[in-house]
Structures are given as C-alpha cells and as structure tokens.
Amino acid sequence: MPNSKLLLIGVAPLALVAAAPAMAASADAAPQAATAATTSAAADEGDGGIILVTARHRAETSQAVPISLSVLSGEHIDRTGSFNIGRIQQLTPTLQFYSQNPRNTSLNIRGLGSPLGLTNDGIEQGVGIYVDDVYYARVASATFDFLDVDRVEVLRGPQGTLYGKNTTAGAVDITTRAPTFDFSARAEASVGNYGFNQFKGAVSGPLSDKVAVRFALSSTNRNGTVYNQATGHSINGQNNIGGRAQVLWKPSDSVKFTLSGDWSRQNPECCGLVYARVGTTQRAANRQYAQLASTLGYTVPSTNPFDRIADLDTPLRALNESGGLSLKAEIDTGLGKVTSITGWRFWHWDPSSDRDYLGLPITTVSQNPSQQHQYSEEVRLAHEGKRIDFTVGAFGFYQQVRTQGLQVQGSAASKWLLKPTTSASACYNTNCLDGLTSTNNIALDNASAALYGQLTWKVTDKLSIQPGLRLNYDWKSGHYNSTVTNAAGNSVQFSANNTAAELDQLSQLAPEQFDARYSAWNFSYDVTASYAVTRDIHTYGSYAHTFKSGGVNLNGVPADSSGAPLLQYATVLPEAVDHFEAGVKTQFLGRRVTFNLDAYRTEIHNYQASVNNGQQSALRGYVANAGLVRVQGFEWDLSVRPSSRINAYFNGAYNDAKYVRFTNAPCPPELSGGSSGATASPAGTAGGVSPTSCDISGQRLPGVSKLTLSYGAEGNLPASVFGKSGEVYAGVDGSYRSAFSSNPSPSAYTWVDGYTLTNFRIGFRTDHGFDIYGWVRNAFGTNYFEQLSVASGNTGLIVGQLGDPRTYGATVRASF
Template sequence: MKSISAGRTGQAALLVGACGLALAFSATAQARTQDAGPVEEAQPATDAPEPQADGNEIIVTATKREQTLQDVPVAVSVTSARTLEQAQIRDLKDLTSVVPSLRVTQLQSSAQTNFIIRGFGNGANNAGIEPSVGVFIDGVYRSRSAAQIGDFPDVQRIEVLRGPQSTLFGKNASVGVISIVTQAPKFDFGGNVEASYGNYDAVVLKGVVTGPITDQLAVSLAGGLNKRDGYNKDLGTGNRTNERDRWFLRGQALWEPNAQARVRLIGDYSKIDENCCGVVNLQPSSATLAVQALGGQVNGTDEIYANKVYSNIDSTNRIENWGASGQVDYDLGPLTFTSITAFRRSNSLTNQDSDFSSADLIGQNTADQRIRTFTQELRVATNMDGPLNFLVGGYYFNENIRQTGRIAWGADARSYADFIIRGLTSNTQSLSSLETTFSGLTGTNYTGQFFAEGQGLDERYRLKNEAYSFFGQADFKIGDRLTVTGGINYTNDKKRFAASADTSDVFSSLDLVDIGGTALSRGFISTALGTTDPLAIAAFASANPDVYATLQTQAAGFAALNARLSTSDAAADANPLTVGNPLLALQDLQFLPPFLAVPNAVEPGRTNDDKFTYVVRVAYDLTDNINVYASYATGFKASSINLSRDSRPFEADREQLTSRGLAVVNQTYGSRFAGPESSTVYEIGLKADWGLVTANVAAFDQRINGFQSNTFTGSGFVLANAGKQSVRGLEFEGTVKPAKGWLLNVGVTYLDPKYDSFVLSAVGDLSNTRPAGIPAISSTFGASYDHEFAGGDHLILRGDFHYESPVQIVEGLPGFLDAGTSIAVAAARPFRREVNEANASITWAMQMGLELTVWGRNLTNNRYLLSVFDTPAQPGSISGYTSQPRTYGVTGRFRF
C-alpha cells in the first residue's frame, strides 16, 4: 500500500486514536474476563430481541454459511434487531448512522436510491444500471432500489459486507453487499406490536405474530403502516413534500418434516404512494430571473434549509413491490443442500415537476416502469470436523424491464423560451420573429408552433437480462490455527435492449445547420445584388439565368463553408469569407430532439459479458482471542444499459450510421451502455474479542476498472466508464463494556480515493483528482446503558453521533475542466458537505412485555446538501437535495 500523504495525516489520526482507545483496554479486559468469568448482559423483557451481542455472540452468514463475527475473516458490519429498534432505524437510509462505511442517499423519487460502500456505488436514476452494491433479503437478490426500500418488520440482523463479494454473490456485488436477515417463524407462540408518533404527524404502526400450526409447521405474519407529513412546504402547490405513505405485509411458513429437511416459504407485498422529493435552488442565474419574470418562484439562497420548495404540480411516486421465495435445506451426512427460488415484481409510476419552480415550464416528466425478476440458486456446503470444508453452487438470474415515459412542455414554456431567445440573440430576435423567419426560410408555417404546451417526447424502453454463474469456495485448515481459503466464480451475463422515442417538439426537430445555410445563401445573393426584395431578385434571375445560376453556386459554397460554424468560431477565424451561422446559438434550446431507435442495422442492442472472479485468503488465530487475515479478491459487474432519452449511438458508429442514412436530424453521439466494471482489493485485517473489549481493524487497497459513472449535466445523463479509480483506507470497529449494563462502541472509516484515469467524464478530464462526495473520515460513536431494576424492569439509554468530514459534493476541479464544462458545474465547486448528526433514545422496558421509548434523530438539526446538479431548463442555475431535519417522537411496543 502507498503511504498516506502528510496532508492527510491529521485526518488519519482520528482513526488511529479510535483504534488505540479500544486496544488500550485489551490487557485489563482480558484480565477481568479471566477473573470475573462470563460477562452478564442485562436482558430486556420476555421475547425481546436478542441483546446487543459482540464477537463470538453474533452469528453471520457473510460466507453463505453460519459463522461467528469473530471467526469470519471478512470486513463485515452487523446491526442487530435491538439496535434497529432503539436507534429508530426505519429503512436503509437510516442505517448509515451506525455503519460509517455505508452511504445511502434517496434522490428524485422514492424509487431511486443510491448505495455506496467505501466511497463507491451507483445504480440510481436509470433502471438499466444495476447497483454496484448488491442488496439481499433472506438470500434473495433485490435488483433495483425501488425494491430495496421498506420498513423493517421482523429483522434479525443486517450485515454490510465491504469490498468486492462477487465470488459468492455474483455479478451484482462489485463493491459490497447489504444482506438483510429476517426472523424465521417460531414454534412457540409470540410476537409484538408497535405504535409510534412523532413530529410532522408521523405515525408508524407495525407488528408480527408467530406460532405453530402443527408440530412440523410454523407460520408468521408481519405488517405495518408508515405515514408522515412532508417536512418541506411546497409554496407553489400549497401542499407538503418529502412525506411518508407506505405499508407492507409479509407472511412466512416454516416446515420441518424431519430432522434433516427445512422448507421456508416467504411472500410479501408493499406499496408506496408519496409526494417526494423536494429540490431547492442553490444558485440562480439569468434563466432563473426569466422564471421569476414569468411569475414563477424559487427559494432564495438564504432559504436553502428553510424547508420551503416551489413546484406547480405535486410529484407522483406510486411503487408496488411483491414477491415470493422458497428456501429448501436438506442435510445429508456432512453435506447441506440448499435451494432458493424467488420471483419478484416491482412496478413504479413517477411524475415530477422537473424545472423545480412554480412556473409551468416542464408540464410533466413521467415514467411507468415494470420489472419482473426470477432467480434460482442451488448450492451444497459441508460441515465437517476435518481440515477441509467447501461450498459449491450455481445461480440463475432472469429479469425483464419495460418502461414508458413522457416529458412535455408546460403552459409557460413559450414565454420562457422567448426570454431565453432574446438573451441568446442580444435581443435581435424573439420567439415570434423566429417563427416568422423560419417559416419564410422553409416554406412551412411555424406560427405558434415552437415550445407549445403539450409538445414533448414519448419514450419506450425494454431490457431482458439473463445471467448464470457457477461458484465454489473451500477452507483448508492447516494445524489448529491457520486456515487457507480459495474461491472462484464464473459469471456469464447477456442483455438485449430496445429503445425508441417519438418527439413532437417542433423546435427540437429543426435542422438549424440546414436552415442557417439557407439564410446564409440568400444573404449572399442579396448582398451580391444589393437588394432584399424578392420580386427584384426574381426579376434578375429571369433576365440573367446564367449569371444567377453561377451566383447560386457561389452562394451554396458560401453556405456550406459557414453553416456549421458558430459566430464565435467565425470571429476567431482570420478568413474574411467566414461569418458563421447565428442560428447555432439556439441549439442549446433543442432539448428533445429526434431519437434514433435501437436496435437498428448498425447497433444490435445486445451485450454479452463473462468473467472469472476469485478470492484468496489466509487467516491465522494468533490466540484464542485474536485473529488476523490477509486476502485478495476480485469483483465484477456486467454492462449497464442507458435506458433513457440520453441513450446515444457511440462515436465509433457514426460513419456507418451516416453512410446507411440512419442518422436522424440533430443526431448526437454518446453511449448506449457502459461496459463491464471490475474491481480488486488487497486487504489485511485483525479481529480481537476479549469479552469486555472487541476490536476489528481492516486496511485495504481497492481498485475499480471501468467504474460505471452516470452524471447529470442539466439536460440529461452521461453514462460512461471511468478509466480507473482507487481507494485506500482503514476501518475500525470496536466495543468496550466498562461496567455492567454499559456498552460503548466506535466505528471509523478513513478513505483516500482517487480517479487514476477518467479522461472522458461529463465535466472534462478528472484524471489524478479526488472523486467528489467521498469524505476522508466517516465515523460513529455510540453508548448505551441498560439498568435492570429489582422487579425485572429495564431502563435503557442509548445515543450515537455520526460524523463525516467536509467534502466537495460535485466533480470538477480548477485546471481539470474542458471547454465543454457547464457553467453551473464549474460554479458548484464551493458546495461542500459536512455531517454532524446526533441520535438518542430512552426506553422503559417492563417485565410484563410493555416498552415505552422516547427518541430523536438528528437532534442538533444538522442540515447539509445530499447532492448538487445543474437545474434542468435553466442554464447556469444550480439546484440540490437537502438532508432531513430533526425528527423525534414516542414509541410504545408490547411483546407477547
């Protein structure tokens, strides 16, 4: 590993200090555990979730077999059911407050969430882009973020596996895995019900009941409701946004016909119907002034965190998720055979006022998405006392995506376009005068046709993804303390996709090069003849046909020379014959041009990727309490498809498309898909458990080749492979039990990321720069105290503090921006994020099963920007999403 630069030594010191804090207790802790015997953990009321466990008390399935957290030589964080309850962690977005290496960000809809581990991850905004972080619930892969959001009804634990996990988890885990494990049905009757009320009229109702049907069959049923008013007041519509309105049902059956066989069936349904997500203006531009001149409004720059936004329509986020899975386990001697079969559906309907103002510029931006997924996993694992244990298996994945969408102009679009056109032409043209001019140049009547309400783009996308993989991993124990692990995975991934769109946007369908050439040609003739009177020109042509023919030839040559040159190009050119095409300045207003459908005669609309990934690991037990390991692992993610109106042919296909006459008017080039993403990690780690003190340390050097970057530019997304990214870092997680009932925990992650090579980014060459949005330090400090009274009641106090060091939010550094970089992106460099969030709860757990909790999240009301982007249809303006404000409430829970 390369050494950490001196400039970052201060940041790394926090991590070193945290390691030392826990390790300093080690000798004392070891002596106390030897003298005092087992540590007694205070128990909550009957049938409560397991108390916060550490080390050998925590069972994890990070390697697809049950091991203790202490014994598994993998960088994994585990959050127990007890922590989820006491910290009021409602969904995966809240999990970041206790797992510092994880970042979860919800963006423009409830269906779009980004998961990041160790600084890298992707998958939001586009159904064709699979996440780099795989999410599994009870062993079933959830392929898209809309399928991963939900309240936690009966979770047993959440495991966050850091680093490439492709050997055992396949093509969707190139940077990590989130594995959610729920409680299986029990053969003893029991359950719990919970009711919670908080600010913004937040109401949460949920519960689970479980019990036996026969001696061999147990079932459980869980359900819940989560509602909350929006914390943002939309002063344009008068309603609130960033609300909660979701519910779920989840049923399970566990059949154990004999001692060798277990069958677990799970069915679930959830629904979300929310108004989300509010956007604030961070930096206005002259275009924003145009919006305000039309009577539209945006927030002031001093009101970014005032919980005020402006829209002219409420957002729509209707998401349905359902599925069924079956897991069969059968023990045959030292072998356990496992089959997991799952079928899932995810439907979402979204609409957004994408100009983020109270003016009606963009009348609608809808997407209707349908995802159907089938998965099948078969594996066999050993559990032998000998030196060798292994796991082998196969996995099949089949997914179909259908999506339609429409984006259309609103009632104020014409007035807004008129304002912009006047500015682009130095007030020499207006929208109506352009319509008159273009009508004369083309012979088509364009009066009232430009930017008319309802004109837009109708989109249709399809994707079929079929993949399979074979994997195996073996552990070979040498002596009593040394274990050598080797694993390999072969994955084959095939995708077939289709995209088409029809535009009714008249202005975007105009060929401004051709029309400008016509204008230049006529101007040449008028200048030569000294008149603009068409009757006089016609008379000259009739009287002098040969001369006029020659003049036309000269005019055509002049037009061909100048039609593709902008006026700024011409001004810089010394050739006096170049004057430039003034209409090219208007090309930036052609937001919805014609779309070249794929597949076509040149582009097949197919990808086919395959890859071998593997892991090699050596683990050694220094003592009964201390384990060390070193590993090398590789990861893989197949090509991601650009299922959006920003899908453009590759530059390499330009010549063939042109020669075959397939290119459409205003054809531009970009990408249809981003190629495969591969990753590698070198990692060394230490896991220590002295009973009263635990400490897990990992140091790693992780590299990603071809990272699939999806960057918003203000008018669309650019999907491209970054050449090479790397991140070096340290992670520490530790706990201390200084006295009975007390538990102190700390988690710190230090990251030093870098774009080793990213020449063709959306904002220019970013090679040798630090990627935006990745803080150097992410940390969590927590403490809990569980006091048991003589009667068996418990008073439980819990608090945690989450800190992320300041970081630039958007890409783009001085000296690394090319001429094509947008003004907004360049200006957005000052926007930075720093996170300081404190959470706390107080619980009274009574012996009879009733618990009362008072809780608060983000108690200091720390506000920060989640992301920053160019405002659509407002050149030079910058917008962003803000974090959630302080929330608090009370919860009652009864266990039976």
C-alpha cells in the first residue's frame, strides 16, 4: 500500500453534484423522509408504539428490523441527563463503556470490542461509532457531550455488510437534528451541586427556499468529585465545550446536500485514581506495598476510597480536542437512493498523569500527546422494491496517528522498584533511577477499503431472506522508537559491558526500535431469515462469519536478553468471528406493550487480548491473540404504555462471556512478581515462585457483568401553572449490573462488586415546549467503582476509578 492517501476526498460528491439534475429528472417521486423517532428505551406517550430507525439505511419501524437494537430518542437522552455515551450505558444493558481518561477508553457491546485497560493505536475497535454516517476511528472522540442529538441507535452483533467500516461487536449510530425550513430553536440550562452548570442550545431555519442552516452549542462544567490533597484542588471534573454547524441545500425534492462542521474540547484537571486496596503478590515481603511505604515514610491520605481523597503529586491534564467536516449527498433515483458521505476528522490529545497513583516521586512525568487525522469516503445505493430490497456500498478510509511519549522516574523510584542490596554502588543505594527518562516516538499509517452489500428477498409477504457480503482490505504501517537517557542526559543502551546500575535502569525503562506492517484481504458474509407471524409479531434468525482486522503493537513489545525486540509480537492476527442470533419482536394490547427477546452466541478465534511480558523485568503491555473466546446470552426489552399518562420500561441482558482457551495468558498480581522455578507457589505467597504465564481458560472476560438491567417509569397529570396549561410529571430511571472482573486476567483483587444506581426527576411541562424540572442522580448515594487497576510495580497496590456520587440540580428547557 503506498503512502499516498487512499482517498481522493470530494471526488464522489462532486460527481453526484454533476449527475444530480439528470438523476432527479428521471427519479420517481420519492416519499417524504420519515420523521425521526421521538421515543426511547421507555417509549414516550403519543407515539403509538412506533419507532422509526435508519439502521438499514432506510426509514422503517424498529419492530420490523431483523436486528437486535436499542433506540434512544434525543428527548429521553435529555430528560435522563444522559449527555454522553458513558451515561447512556445505564439505559442500554449490553453497552459497556470504560474510560480512565479519553485516550484510555473502551467501548464494548456484549463484552466485545476492544481490550479493556490498554490503548493501542495499531489495533482496531470492534464497535463502530458513527455520527451522521461518518465513522469515528477513535473512541476518545466519543467521550464528548452529545451535540443536538435526534436519536442514538445501538446495533448489537456484527454489522460489516451494512456499514462502511467492519464492526464485529456492533455499532453506535448517532443521528443529530437536521436543518429545517421552518424556524425553530431550543435552549436548555442546568445547574447543580459540585458547581455543575450546563447549557445547550440550537437554532434552525431557512436562508432561502432551497437552503437551510442549523447551529448548535453545548457547554458543561463541574467541579471535581475527588479532593487532591497534594495540590488542594478537586480533580476529575468536567470542562467541556462544543459546537456544530450544518448547511442543507435542497435543489429539488429528490436531491439534497448537507455540509457539516463540528468542534469540541475537553480540558478538565483529570484523571486521577484513588487507593482502593492492597493485596499480597509474590514479590519478596520487603518489596510489597506496606513495607515499601514504611521504608519511604509514606502514608496514604485515606485507605477508604470513598472518602474521595488522593495525593497525586504530578500535574493532571486531559486536554482532548476533536472536530471535523463532512459532506453528505443524497439523491433519489429511479433505482434507489444514492448516498455519498465524505469526512475529515482530527483528534488531538495532550495529557499529563500520575502513573504511580501516589504522593511519592516514583514516576514524576507521564505524558503521551497524540495527534490523529482521518479521511473517509462512503458511497452506497439503497433500493426498495416489491420483492427485492438491497444496499450496496463502497468504503475507503485513511488514518494517520503520531504520538510522542515521555516518562521520567523520580527520586523514590529506585527504592520502590528495585531489589534492596548491601552493595554501596548498586542502583538501589545510589538512586540511579532518579531522572531516568524514556522518550517515545510512535507513528501509524492505517488504510482500509471495502465493498459491501445486503439483499432482502421478500419470498412472501411474511418471509424474507437477507444475505450479505463484504470484501475488505486492511493495511497498517507502524513505527516505534523509544530512547532512554539518565539524569545526566547520557544514552542508556544494551551492550555486552553494561554495569550493574545500567542493567537496573534497563530493567525499568528499555530502549527499543522497530517497524511493523500488516496487510490482508478478508471476506465475510452473513444471512438472516425473518418471518412476520402477524403484523405485530416478527421473528428472525441470523448467522455471520466475519473478522476483526489484525494490527500492529505500538506500545512496545517484549525483548530478548540483549534488548532486541521480539518481532513476532509486533503484529497481531485478525480475529475470526462466528455469530449466531435469533429473536422475536412483539407488540400487543393495541401496541401498548412492546416485548422483544433475542438470544446469541459468538465464538472468536484468535481473540485480541491485553497481555504483558510478566516474565521480563521491563514490563510492557501489548496485545496478543488468545486461542478462543465464547460469548453467549439473551437480552430483552419491555416497554409498557397503558395510557398517555404512564409509561414504563424494563430492559435486561444475561451475558456469559469467557475465555474458552487461553493457556499462555499473563498472570494476575497474586501470582506475579516472584522468582522463577519449576513449581509455582500458592497465590499470594510473598517471596514465592511465579509461573511465566497462566492458563485462564474458562474464566470470565474483563468488564462483563453476567446480569445487567435498566428500568424506569414516568407518570403525569394535567395541571395549570401561572395560567399555562400542561402537565406535572415524575420519573425514575435505574440500572443494575452484577459483579465483573476489571483485569484482563481475573484477579481476586480486581473484582468490582455489583451495584444499583437510581435517578429521579420531577417537573412541569407545557404543551408549547417549556419544561422545568428538578433531578437527582445516584439518589441513594451508592459507592461504586467504575474500574479497578493494578498499579505498576506489582507491589499489591490496587487503585480505583470512582463512580459519581449523588448529584442533584434543576433544568429549564424551552423550544419553539
């Protein structure tokens, strides 16, 4: 694959512009576009139980689509305060979102998508994120506040024959509100505790009878929820701002072009983890956390993590900036709708973190600023006929990522990280890790191209068969270069004459340089059969054979005794996925009740898992292939609307996700850090013998709860306030998830206990777009961890990312 960009951005839309008059002249009168859904997981009153979606690139009811999906309307998102993907996971039981910071973010569906706890530029994400049909290559760009969202569709299971970028776990399809030819405006302001304030606004209207525009703004600020004793500041707050502008040109009823631009920035003092607990590893007793802290005279400010106190002595920064432009062309022809989506996006990340998580100068600088630019082009044709529907498309993508890493060890590093010794000249006693610096330069060029399509054959009015095909090419070129210098600025390298001090330095920060390339063609397919038992009972079954692209490791790889990189670990094989699913979608009692149920089983060969070279002294995290993973379970969605005054929902998922075969996995902390030997000691034996790897076959995948639930209800009564007619309403939304493992290899120390979150709201809204209400989130003050992590050094220290405490406030919204 040449280094020149894969795409000629703009060629396809310009071709469509040139062809538009001729196409429009011959096009049949196209039906008016369907109105976006005004419903959600809890269908609102007045919708007749009908939710319109565009999951298959044509407007149809969600009940008729033979795909397992959840639909969240913009209204429900606004009312529940779910203003980003992290919060909507409380409304969609099979969506998992983990984020220690924007770059270290994982988005999974049914436990599949990307490895938990490790960001690697050279590895693909398994869950596709689309905003107005533009693919977002970095999950970090999805951590921003939603901007003027109309609806969010969460599609579960492989979607590679339906969407431009191959996605093996599912897709999150976000549709924003479009420009309108009638003037409209909406504004929302919220205030709350912890200094919370949020403003969202949008205005839309015509410039002429063929051109309309829409502008939207969003701003969110909140003080931190953790007090950092070292600086006297609260940390882990919010400082977000964003905007979007759209111009719609509609020269005829069958032709329209939408030019969109957006920009968002986050700049909080973030992201700090707190002391959670300590467990015993197999290090020598004098190298475990308690003894090390005593030797250095250190006391953690609180051993109760829910005191929300940290003492992080490294400046925290999480500057996250993203934006882009897109041009979407849509032309209705006699054959179908032709759509072209051209996109350019950027993502800039400028962090600073306290990698040792303590108020000790162990690692005094940890920064990995990164810059990404991506270009994409997708062209598709969607046809609807009496007996045959089809969607065919072509997709091209190019991404460039450049990262500059910097890590500096501090004055406590030698005592914390090295073995004690009586030698006066040893690094432990001379403190030769102080000032040791690693500088990394990482580059990735990533391109892919695909042809895809799905056909729906309506065998009868009730039975449909839907096969799909995808031909895909992926190419990745990565470069990794890490240099190490001591406090005097002199290079530290492997040689035959390394001193004992240099070997100690190299055991902690090792220089390494390598290039890695990956390229492959892949062919995938799926088939779905659906049958409409009645107008309101639809059944379906599907099978998909697909893949997740291979990649390159760009966090460093294990090295031999001479420091040479072991290049067999530089590339990662693609995942091979076999997916089975069956479901039924039903409505009854005059469509007042909707109940959908589906069951699934996914088997993944060469699963891409997070590992580390625990047998090496210089610890490196990277991605390698596990033998076989299996995920299976069932999901249900239930919504009830007995009248226009009451609606309720109860959604859930049972998910059994495990490693079927992973015999050479990294060991959990309780089996790590000891000496080498033929027979491993029992877990947690201080000074014991550790295995070089562990067999975790049969154990749970990280981040997956066996049972997750979301539920809620809202009721209203007619009322008049200050002469304004409307309704008083009260609502509740809750979620539950059972315990889950928070470490790639399950550890007794990193299981997160199950928890329940409950949110309330009460307010008054008029018939003319005015709404005022009070709200409380996590109303019962549940203390919970979003994630637990093993601190570096394998001292037994476990740190945690805290979930939000109880928050409360009020919101005023108006639209006209």
